Amino acid sequence: MKTFRRIFLIVIDSLGIGEMPDAADYGDVGADTLGHISECADTFDIPNLRKLGMANLKQLKQVKPIAEPVGYYAVLREASASKDTMTGHWEMMGLKVTTPFKTFSENGFPEDLIAELERRTGHKVIGNKSVSGTVILDELGEEEIATGHMIVYTSADSVLQICGNEETFDLKELYRCCEIARELTMREEWKVGRVIARPYVGKKRGEFKRTSNRHDYALKPFGATALNVLKDAGLDVIAVGKINDIFVGEGITRAERSKSSVHGMEQTIDIAGEDFKGLCFVNLVDFDALWGHRRNPQGYKEELERFDVKLGELLEKLGSEDLLMITADHGNDPTYKGTDHTREKVPLLLYSPAFNGGGCIGELDTFAVIGATIADNFGVSMPEKTIGYSIGNKLD
Incomplete structure (x- = not known):
């Protein structure tokens, strides 16, 4: 195996x-994020x-497979019992979640729970239902x-979300209330995967906009x-976007917050210009938050096209000692x-300028x-009780 x-x-x-x-167990028969985005679009650049x-991995209406791909590609199935953000990321790093979050x-x-949250924060709770974040702001x-008062809501995910207007509620007060909510929801019967602060700006319905x-x-x-184990071995573990939040700083040596998915890619491109040894782990949330949850295939497609432009810039920065x-x-x-999220397989694309070729690894x-x-x-052993196996020997 070549090392990077x-x-x-x-x-x-x-x-x-x-x-x-x-997928039937999750009510998601027929779900196909990338496939349906392609079907809805006239062009896909x-x-x-x-x-x-x-396009070799997934048949797309407008994009033909390439005869000689420069990288390797695989389909990944999720072993854990969920379809949320934390579960997916934790599994990538070796943890199998067998009991879904509440x-x-x-x-x-x-x-x-609501009564205790009101008592501790000093705010009356309004909302308290499963609803889109943009809908509840208008409401x-x-x-x-x-x-x-304090807007509290949830979704089909394991989340408790609190909205706060940055001008009138105050960002620090919003964070304080969320910290209290996190403390309360550590109780087993209320334990959600995430409490999320959702600040916004605007003065009236139709003008509200969530901020970064x-x-x-x-x-x-x-x-x-x-x-x-990477951090313990003295390697860099750089988190971009919400990675640091997802792992609560565990195993992270440096964290960079992103304002958008494009900004996250710009940060990654900048990091590619630095000298480090280890992992740069990036989450690009806009695909999910702005387009998936809001059921906007056109917006999702355009976000992918913007990502592709930045991907081209990143590829130019990579050398023979880099793996993407x-x-x-x-x-x-x-x-x-x-x-809601949908229970789906995901792609895995791998590329390095050091590769002699590319091709299909299969479905894992x-x-x-x-x-x-x-x-x-990096020559380190995975922690005990983790799952997974290396596919490094398949990369030429």
């Missing part, structure tokens, strides 16, 4: 490529993803601004991951019913091949 000095792992948040075998083998999408949060944003000052308060991983891995953490089909049974391959590359 630097590995760049980019997660295109929610870019599924077709239903998992157990992703030349850099194409040359890495994306959700409250049917009836909202229990009255005793309740004016009331929150006028009264100082979002902050996730996630559960810590229940065990050591590939990130921990591109994947996703779950699906979020923008043409599907509801607003866990996202954890990613973390195991990274650990193998």
